[in-house]
Amino acid sequence: MHTQIPAARAGRSVKVASVAGLALLAGLLSGGGSAADESPGPVSLAAACGTEDSDAAAVAATVALSVDVPDTGEVDRPVQPGPVSFALTLSRADLAGLLPQGAEAVVSRAALKVKVDQNGESAVASWELNAPSTSLPADGDVTLVHTGEVPYVTFGSAGDVDFSVGEFTVELRSATAAPEESAPALATVTCRLKEGENGHVATTHVTAAGGSEPSGSPETPAVPAGGGAGARDKGITVEPAAADEEDPDFCPVEPPTGDVDASEAPQPPPGAPVKVTELPGVFMCANAVGLANVQKLNGAMIINDLDAPALISVMSSKRIANRKASEAGGLYTRIDSLANLKLPDAESTFLTFGFQPVTAKVTFENGPMTISIGSINPGTGKVDFSRVYFRQSLRLHDVKVNGTPLDVGNNCRTATPFKVVLDGGDSYKNVAIGGLLEGEVDIPPFTGCGTGGEDLNPLFTASLSGPGNRVFMNQASTCIPTNPTRSYCPPPPAELPGTKPAT
CATH class of the missing domain: 2.40.160 (Porin)
Structure with missing residues (x-):
């Protein structure tokens, strides 16, 4: 007995929605495509970072960004990038100039603006990643390794897609302070790629439903210059949250309780520790x-x-x-x-x-x-x-x-x-x-x-x-009530198994 998988929300556009934590691991499949067998090597980028409230010159930083993106995807089916590893390295001396005196360890949160380009249109996806407590040595370099939330993307037209990163911010907090949301950050660092860095992260190819190729060249822009009737049919949009209304209770259930038990999941083959x-x-x-x-x-x-x-x-x-x-x-x-x-x-x-x-x-x-x-x-x-x-x-x-x-x-x-x-x-x-x-x-x-x-x-x-x-x-697809885009909220209904033929 089989049933049709609930389709992604209809619409001929790219929709970006935060899917918390689903891109931390290599090899995960996304709808409509499959990832490479091994994670690609990290993309190395050079950046200049500084704080807005500091008159000091921006300091040099290096970035190592790894992300698996499926080789192919389908129109109107979510494409899930992942895993994501974002390592930011600064010298201890430069970091000391950004932090209050006496800081010994930090936790950090990185917010990346990832540009998604297809057929002359683009959207910006926010990747919010977190790094655990990192001790600050007396000298040398400090590397903050972030992982965490990453958006999935749904495409309304076929063609090649480019993912690239530009500006990003890193919020540094004391690792010894009480973990309160209202606790002030020690520093918020804004980083921009140095001249000559294009920020390219990954590429995927989106086909029409069923894997067929569209007529014409996929490089041909889907939207004519200057817009025109129907120009937004295949455009890229990010669904914004309504700014003038309070968040409704889309998930009227309590958070789950209990312990994780993965004993029935496939276990790792013998080898190095996991x-x-x-x-x-x-x-x-x-x-x-x-x-x-x-x-x-x-x-x-x-x-x-x-x-x-x-x-x-x-x-x-x-x-x-x-x-x-x-x-x-x-x-x-x-x-x-x-x-x-x-x-x-x-x-x-x-x-x-x-x-x-x-x-x-x-x-x-x-x-x-x-x-x-x-x-x-x-x-x-x-x-x-x-x-x-x-x-x-x-x-x-x-x-x-x-x-x-x-x-x-x-x-x-x-x-x-x-x-x-x-x-x-x-x-x-x-x-x-x-x-x-x-x-x-x-x-x-x-x-x-x-x-x-x-x-x-x-x-x-x-x-x-x-x-x-x-x-x-x-x-059916999950609703994430804290997601500002509110994609799939309130949670859509699920089809009863067997009520639709397999496709």
Whole structure:
């Protein structure tokens, strides 16, 4: 059973939306394209940096910027750049002139203005990246290595696309101060590329839907000089936030709680150690609906309320696991996100033993979800994966047999929680875009069923328990309420698996 992946928001334009933390790892696929097997080498750039409130001359800095951008993409399908590593190096003496006396360690945030050019049109994407605490030595050079948020881009026309970086700012804060948003920065440094640096970062080629090439040369500008009727049809726009209204509560669910558990994700091949980085994550939400097949009853029940679905709550990019392709064992990259989904009760009718109609409500008790996305390249080829893992219990209540209530008590449930492992295959690219996930679960025996000394456990165990029960979940694109562009907010609906043919 397959379903169509929810398409990106329609529109013949480039749309830039912040997708927090989804570009920290090498080898992630984007919609409509695939990344190279190994990360390209960093782009080295020379810049001059200074503070606005200083009369001192700008100081020299070097930049090493690495980013994977898919070789190809499709019109109206998101292209996800990533991973991003932005290393800024300054001399300790120059940095001392920018910071208050006595600073011993800093944390920093870099804001890059990345220009996206296609067919004579352009848009600016903001890449906000963060560096952990960095100690300041007595002398020598200081390198601040930033990773973090990066936009995805959706193109409304075919043609070659160029990504380039120009001006960027770096905000320096004390690493020993309390982590408060209102705490003042020690310094805000503005950097501009030196003359002769073009800032080119990466190139991708966008084709028409289905991978076909457009008629004519892709270098031909899509918008005639001076504009004209329909000139914006294929232009590049950045969706701005409305400045005159308060942010609505697009995600009316609590941030997820629990611990990340990536034990069911593909593990790295033997080799060099994998670097694991814990992150605070970025809050987002999405719609997700699905079907759960019960093998013994040859039936299925709908997961989530189609009219008023519960939202899945996600804290994106809580943990990063990474090993370089050049290290022993080959490339291993993984992003772990934490999620919670509190589902409403499902009500279904089955023909027990092939003839007896039984209606029951099912309560899904889900544990914390871990969404793992990444790539493996042990040297023999690249394998990309998306895996969702959580534990679940089922509780039955409001049972009726041929219309007659059957008192099963208040604690008729699976004897133990069971594993739910869902695989995204080629459909689920990342947590921001979503897609179809499917897997197979083994329902444990039931316990606690029956009242007044009547033991109904064997009835439900014989009717429901056992292996081979297929689960299909379809997640739509996530809404990021803190994203100023508000793309995919409020969260768009998700298609019920199987309601549309595969494309």
